[in-house]
Amino acid sequence: MEKIVGRGFLFGENIDTDQVLPGFAMSYPPEELKKVALCGSSIPDFAERVQPGDIILADDNFGCGSSREQAPLALKSTGMGAIISSSFARIFRKNSINIGLPVMVTDAMEMIKAEYKEGDMLELDVENAILTNLRSQNKYKLTKLSQTTFETLEAGGLINKVRIKLINRGEISE
Template sequence: MKFKGKVHKFGDDVNTDEIIPAKYLVTTNPKELARHCLEGRSKNFARKVKPGDIVVAGKNFGCASSREHAPLAIKGCSVSCVIAASFARIFFRNCINMGLPILESKEAAKEARQNDILQIDLNKGEIRNVTKKRIYRVQPFPRFLKRIISFGGLMRYVRKSDV
């Protein structure tokens, strides 16, 4: 899988209350959730984000609640990929399970700036910052996770391998 998109840059410890405040958790509709995506950090993000754009953040992205509404809201914005210096573990699981591509790269996350253009090749494990003309290698996912991803998420994996 390959993506190209504009960077929306966020800082450290972006928590799930900031990604989607609890008051909006009365629906599971991704498009509705998307209207409030990341509003705890940026009032304009949901309005400005374009399909294919890339969220780039610092350490511990998606910390706190287990709400899958958080990755769902990001997916609802048609964000192609999230890059962070590190991810909180439940958020990480949720993304793998629902098939939202995420990449961990301290350098790429640190050096990318708002509105930079990134080009990502998931198979190669490569992030290319087109604006800065920089290439970053990313640790590939362990085999086990690749299998879940290759099935298209946990539910497909479960249906094909167990039931």
């Protein structure tokens, strides 16, 4: 898996799925979800500002609230690269991994956020669980993903992972 490089977006704790994707957008077609991603948050213009590879940095309990599968899909559809948080709501984390959106935990979030200056570029090495602030060159340890989770992300999500396994076993063709 290639390293993810992008700017950081800072969020606090308890970012719930209503902030990630408001209820009115639940009926939107998947390709429209990116237009309203995080519009209920402290960065309501996130969808206009985010660029491919950008990384969300958040405190505890990111993705709490309802179990709507569209919330991580809305974030992934913006092109963002990953979410790093002190902790995640269990269902949000699972839904993110299943669609191939890297979500990683760290105990160093206070240090990461204290050092971060708006516009800093970050580099995330998912495989080795290291976040680097490219301005300062400071490195932060993240919780390493299990091999199964890493393989799911590397395949681009659970459906792709299963598809690859079935192709390799000769049970389906490409």
